[in-house]
Amino acid sequence: xxxxxxxxxxxxxxxxxxxxxxxxxxxxxxxxxxxxxxxxxxxxxxxxxxxxxxxxxxxxxxxxxxxxxxxxxxxxxxxxxxxxxxxxxxxxxxxxxxxxxxxxxxxxxxxxxxxxxxxxxxxxxxxxxxxxxxxxxxxxxxxxxxxxxxxxxxxxxxxxxxxxxxxxxxxxxxxxxxxxxxxxxxxxxxxxxxxxxxxxxxxxxxxxxxxxxxxxxxxxxxxxxxxxxxxxxxxxxxxxxxxxxxxxxxxxxxxxxxx
Amino acid sequence: xxxxxxxxxxxxxxxxxxxxxxxxxxxxxxxxxxxxxxxxxxxxxxxxxxxxxxxxxxxxxxxxxxxxxxxxxxxxxxxxxxxxxxxxxxxxxxxxxxxxxxxxxxxxxxxxxxxxxxxxxxxxxxxxxxxxxxxxxxxxxxxxxxxxxxxxxxxxxxxxxxxxxxxxxxxxxxxxxxxxxxxxxxxxxxxxxxxxxxxxxxxxxxxxxxxxxxxxxxxxxxxxxxxxxxxxxxxxxxxxxxxxxxxxxxxxxxxxxxxxxxxxxxxxxxxxxxxxxxxxxxxxxxxxxxxxxxx
Numbered sequence: 330x331x332x333x334x335x336x337x338x339x340x341x342x343x344x345x346x347x348x349x350x351x352x353x354x355x356x357x358x359x360x361x362x363x364x365x366x367x368x369x370x371x372x373x374x375x376x377x378x379x380x381x382x383x384x385x386x387x388x389x390x391x392x393x394x395x396x397x398x399x400x401x402x403x404x405x406x407x408x409x410x411x412x413x414x415x416x417x418x419x420x421x422x423x424x425x426x427x428x429x430x431x432x433x434x435x436x437x438x439x440x441x442x443x444x445x446x447x448x449x450x451x452x453x454x455x456x457x458x459x460x461x462x463x464x465x466x467x468x469x470x471x472x473x474x475x476x477x478x479x480x481x482x483x484x485x486x487x488x489x490x491x492x493x494x495x496x497x498x499x500x501x502x503x504x505x506x507x508x509x510x511x512x513x514x515x516x517x518x519x520x521x522x523x524x525x526x527x528x529x530x531x532x533x534x535x536x537x538x539x540x541x542x543x544x545x546x547x548x549x550x551x552x553x554x555x556x557x558x559x560x561x562x563x564x565x566x567x568x569x570x571x572x573x574x575x576x577x578x579x580x581x582x583x584x585x586x587x588x
Numbered sequence: 589x590x591x592x593x594x595x596x597x598x599x600x601x602x603x604x605x606x607x608x609x610x611x612x613x614x615x616x617x618x619x620x621x622x623x624x625x626x627x628x629x630x631x632x633x634x635x636x637x638x639x640x641x642x643x644x645x646x647x648x649x650x651x652x653x654x655x656x657x658x659x660x661x662x663x664x665x666x667x668x669x670x671x672x673x674x675x676x677x678x679x680x681x682x683x684x685x686x687x688x689x690x691x692x693x694x695x696x697x698x699x700x701x702x703x704x705x706x707x708x709x710x711x712x713x714x715x716x717x718x719x720x721x722x723x724x725x726x727x728x729x730x731x732x733x734x735x736x737x738x739x740x741x742x743x744x745x746x747x748x749x750x751x752x753x754x755x756x757x758x759x760x761x762x763x764x765x766x767x768x769x770x771x772x773x774x775x776x777x778x779x780x781x782x783x784x785x786x787x788x789x790x791x792x793x794x795x796x797x798x799x800x801x802x803x804x805x806x807x808x809x810x811x812x813x814x815x816x817x818x819x820x821x822x823x824x825x826x827x828x829x830x831x832x833x834x835x836x837x838x839x840x841x842x843x844x845x846x847x848x849x850x851x852x853x854x855x856x857x858x859x860x861x862x863x864x865x866x867x868x869x870x871x872x873x874x875x876x877x878x879x880x881x882x883x
Contacts, residue, residue, distance in 0.1 A: 389761070391757070391760075391761075410760075410765070411760040411761060412760050412763045412764055412765045412766070415761070415762065415763030416763055420761065420762070420763070421761055422761075423757075423758070423761070427755050427757065427758035427761070428754075428755070428758065429750065429751050429754035429755060429758065429759075430754060430755075431750075431754060432750065432751075432754065436747065439744075439747060440747055440748065440751050440759065440762055440764070441762040441763070443744040443747070447743075447744045448743075448744045448745050448747075448748050448764075448769065449745065449772075450740065450745050450769075450772040450773070450776060452743070452744075452745070453739050453740040453742075453743035453744075453745040453746065454736065454739055454740075456739060456742070456743060459743075459744070463744070502762055503762075505762075506762055506763050
């Protein structure tokens with residue numbers, strides 16, 4: 330899968346500068362500045378209400394930040410709409426798995442795959458024009474489902490999948506956007522241990538493919554297994570940033586978040 | 589015979605309206621109460637052009653559709669970001685405004701007395717005169733509208749529409765410009781409704797605002813919901829049932845005035861009954877299940 334925004338040498342794949350957000354006087358993000366380089370698997374941890382999901386929402390354009398700027402591949406994305414940010418090569422998943430429940434797994438991936446020009450209204454009136462591309466997309470969608478291990482469930486309705494399968498399908502949808510940067514909100518929370526192993530293995534493979542995976546997670550075991558960098562947020566501030574070995578060994582962090 | 593053909597044309601008109609409304613209501617989950625307004629805009633645009641010029645049926649229809657698209661953009665620009673019942677209320681407001689304009693802008697629309705004496709229309713030199721002519725043109729027009737909507741529904745465009753109904757934020761997170769797609773679908777839906785207005789204006793040769801009221805919008809939405817939204821043939825069946833039923837009442841000897849009142853009663857009763865006992869409409873699969881998060 331080729332990327333939309335090939336990272337330039339020396340430019341961080343994702344750069345957040347001075348991000349701020351408050352909700353009714355409560356500071357959710359306070360001057361958060363982080364550079365992310367690709368490839369990599371970065372875990373963001375912290376207690377509930379630390380601002381982890383707010384950070385994902387802000388970077389992905391789902392939440393308007395009070396201050397700060399975001400850059401994807403060196404180009405500013407701060408005020409862009411979510412769909413425009415996806416086209417710059419940054420995709421996000423949701424904590425509560427979101428899918429089109431009444432459609433098949435294959436159709437969910439197809440939704441993520443198709444490009445806007447095939448989706449133009451007037452283009453719909455000339456189906457032959459996009460027939461070849463649509464067939465190619467079906468093949469790619471099946472390949473993507475096979476990559477996450479859902480090839481046997483391609484025709485199942487999303488609503489008939491187990492929770493772990495839904496998480497895998499959501500991941501497949503993220504991959505189908507061909508983004509180089511994936512922001513995953515609790516990718517293994519509430520998932521069967523066998524599926525956790527599978528998801529973590531996929532995250533490793535994505536890094537090997539050159540992607541930048543940033544994930545929010547409470548499961549510290551999972552963090553230890555895949556992350557090559559851990560960022561700790563507390564009350565909207567970055568209080569630790571480094572290798573898992575160093576960060577997770579600090580007693581105050583162990584006490585607070587790794588019980 | 590003339591009477592039967594008259595009913596056939598009315599069915600064709602309402603089937604076009606119901607199918608075009610299904611594009612936004614059934615596919616994208618955008619329930620709208622302004623479809624009679626777009627129908628009226630199409631009828632008045634066609635009638636005014638015919639009264640002030642000599643253009644043919646197809647030209648009138650193209651102008652009607654373009655006018656409806658322009659009007660739909662007024663609604664879209666202010667309200668397309670609203671969800672569920674808020675969008676419904678916005679379209680309700682637009683419907684009332686359009687009726688007000690048709691009813692009060694006497695210099696152009698003739699006000700409550702409407703536009704009489706709409707001249708006959710012709711298509712490529714074929715002068716439409718009898719009810720049979722209009723039934724034939726209506727059938728062709730209905731077939732084209734059905735085909736166009738079906739192509740849209742089955743295309744990647746349709747996939748995005750259903751994704752918007754299912755979970756708009758999810759669609760956005762996958763790079764879909766959901767606002768743009770909704771604006772496009774709403775415009776297309778309005779344009780197809782306006783094409784039914786052209787058929788109606790020339791068929792009846794007289795139009796007035798009472799054909800384009802909020803009750804007509806409710807009727808069209810009822811056809812979609814009773815027939816089965818999101819199915820295309822459901823709204824078609826809904827149109828046949830809701831147009832034919834009151835005519836059957838008349839046949840069993842109930843007077844016209846009483847039949848009219850009974851008609852309102854039937855619509856009023858049919859909607860809750862169908863929603864209670866056949867929530868997916870007469871033909872089955874509902875386009876609305878996703879809106880309510882049913883698994």
